[in-house]
Amino acid sequence: MSSDSTRKRRNARNPRIRRIAISTGGGDAPGLNAVIRAVTIGALRRGWEVVGIREGYNGILMPEDYPDGGLIPLSLESVRGITHLGGTILGTTNKGDPLEFPVRQKDGSYKFVDRSMEIVRGCKKQKIDAVIAIGGDGSLMIANALYEKGLRIIGVPKTIDNDLSETVATFGFDTAVSFATECLDRLHSTAEAHRRIMVVEMMGRYAGWIALHAGIAGTADAILIPEIPYDIDIIARKTIERVEQGKRFSIIAVAEGAKPKGGTRSVVEKEIGRSERLGGVGETIAKQLQKITGQESRYVVLGHLQRGGTPTTFDRLLSLRFGAAAIRALAEGESGIMVALDPPTVRYVPLKKATSRMKVVSLDSDTMLTARDLGISFGD
Numbered sequence: 001m002s003s004d005s006t007r008k009r010r011n012a013r014n015p016r017i018r019r020i021a022i023s024t025g026g027g028d029a030p031g032l033n034a035v036i037r038a039v040t041i042g043a044l045r046r047g048w049e050v051v052g053i054r055e056g057y058n059g060i061l062m063p064e065d066y067p068d069g070g071l072i073p074l075s076l077e078s079v080r081g082i083t084h085l086g087g088t089i090l091g092t093t094n095k096g097d098p099l100e101f102p103v104r105q106k107d108g109s110y111k112f113v114d115r116s117m118e119i120v121r122g123c124k125k126q127k128i129d130a131v132i133a134i135g136g137d138g139s140l141m142i143a144n145a146l147y148e149k150g151l152r153i154i155g156v157p158k159t160i161d162n163d164l165s166e167t168v169a170t171f172g173f174d175t176a177v178s179f180a181t182e183c184l185d186r187l188h189s190t191a192e193a194h195r196r197i198m199v200v201e202m203m204g205r206y207a208g209w210i211a212l213h214a215g216i217a218g219t220a221d222a223i224l225i226p227e228i229p230y231d232i233d234i235i236a237r238k239t240i241e242r243v244e245q246g247k248r249f250s251i252i253a254v255a256e257g258a259k260p261k262g263g264t265r266s267v268v269e270k271e272i273g274r275s276e277r278l279g280g281v282g283e284t285i286a287k288q289l290q291k292i293t294g295q296e297s298r299y300v301v302l303g304h305l306q307r308g309g310t311p312t313t314f315d316r317l318l319s320l321r322f323g324a325a326a327i328r329a330l331a332e333g334e335s336g337i338m339v340a341l342d343p344p345t346v347r348y349v350p351l352k353k354a355t356s357r358m359k360v361v362s363l364d365s366d367t368m369l370t371a372r373d374l375g376i377s378f379g380d
């Protein structure tokens, strides 16, 4: 928290707020609507007007695409009853990064243009004094670029992947892990009934947090994460040993970004203007295990089910805390920061620092040691 004198200095740099905007960017995550509610109520209570920008910054960049001009006025009425709802009432997008916006040329090739100044000007035109940017690493990098170009902005860390380094947790992660754990629980009975190997592919991009946490809680026999390249023969040996011990089924939790030793991760497609789409590793592993062990193997891809539905109590509370803290930060004259969970408090971290490093699973962490002590294989 800032001292009175630094706060006064900041307030002098940041004139009075009359109108703020909320932007939700990147893949959706359970808890987005709870943040929107806390931000809106906190702002209205301070006498500020609040608008939501449609689909990331598209409502500012392409207002003509929206019948309402791309901005949704937010009132107490519009945020009533949304805390428990998945998705985002503002819409979101993970295409067309405004820092490298793809523009198709006559010859079919693409040119990438920086449209961030258009957002800053667009906000000024709409009399928006500050923006609350809710997003993952990509959206927060955009937020930092907008801050450096003069926009007053506060970031809120969202992603089911939990891969932001400066916060103990991002909202959305707990809901995704809870869902994935329940899926592992359900798969146990059918795997056992059919004496099968079940391979369960989970999201998480280049970090193995979801597979690690759900895998331990859901008692998987092996967990494969991007941080530890796997050897398929070692996983096969684990499943064979289980059969020899009379346990005739195995459950393998695999992160979508997992890769074999000396190999590469499984990419579905690379579309212009968005990050590569991962997927397919679960299928590959199931086929290889069936071939090596002779045991019938199936795969399940949990996919977007991990992002849908109602946020858990933990995620709702975290989202509401983040939203309220973002408004307090603005009121204190802060800008260019992200609110971050640092139990028991929520602190402020410069956006530049918050986006400088990806948080991956630390191999000597207590959680990893727990998994090893439980006899879970990582295929290494």
Ligand code: F6P
Pocket (backbone or CB within 6 Å): 027, 094, 136, 159, 160, 161, 203, 204, 205, 256, 277, 278, 307
């Ligand atoms: O970053 C969140 C996430 O769900 C990742 O876990 C996943 O790789 C990606 O988004 C999927 O994105 P999309 O919904 O665009 O396919």
